[in-house]
Amino acid sequence: MRFPLSTPPTIPAGTLAAGPQPTLAAGDLVLRPWQDGDASTFLAAYQDPEVRRWHTRRPASEEQVREWFAFYRRAWRQETAASWAMTYGGGAMLGRMVLGGMDLGDGVAVCAYWVVPAARGAGLASRSLRAVSDWALGAAGFHRLELDHSTRNHPSCRVAVKAGFRPEGTRRRAAVHADGPHDMHLHARVRGDD
DSSP: OOOOOSSOOSSOTTTTTTSOOOOEEETTEEEEEOOGGGHHHHHHHTTSHHHHHHOOOOOOSHHHHHHHHHHHHHHHHTTSOEEEEEEETTOSOOEEEEEEEEETTTTEEEEEEEEOGGGTTSSHHHHHHHHHHHHHHTTTOOSEEEEEEETTOHHHHHHHHHTTOEEEEEEEEEEEETTEEEEEEEEEEETTOO
């Protein structure tokens, strides 16, 4: 149960869902909503050992992926999350970017991402994170974006810092991965950060 705010919400309910989930572009990078045709590539990404290592929720079939995509569309309409396919020019999916845990009242959301092996090392994740956070802290109206990653996930830390997410501390044993509990680094970007 959520009690009513005593202050005006940062983002009034219905503001985001009044239109379709945006497609975001930064040069040749295009972040677009998921399409059912992405299901096989999405499922294949979860066969990669690094994606599996850091993402403990995984689809088991293309049918389940399409259910996830339907969930993503509902989440946008309910203003709780947005999920994009990372692409070059709107083509084949190269990764996933999420703005989840949307709290419109406080203007806070949580980011997460992964990139397929063939697209790693080209700055795709940090550019995508920057594009989503620029939109979220700008036109969408959020005040603060957070992300966390295992203290053992050094590439994710580099992505966060490169995209302007400042380290804020360590959350001890805050997530469970296949090999047990992990400490998590917390990063944040707030409106007005460079």
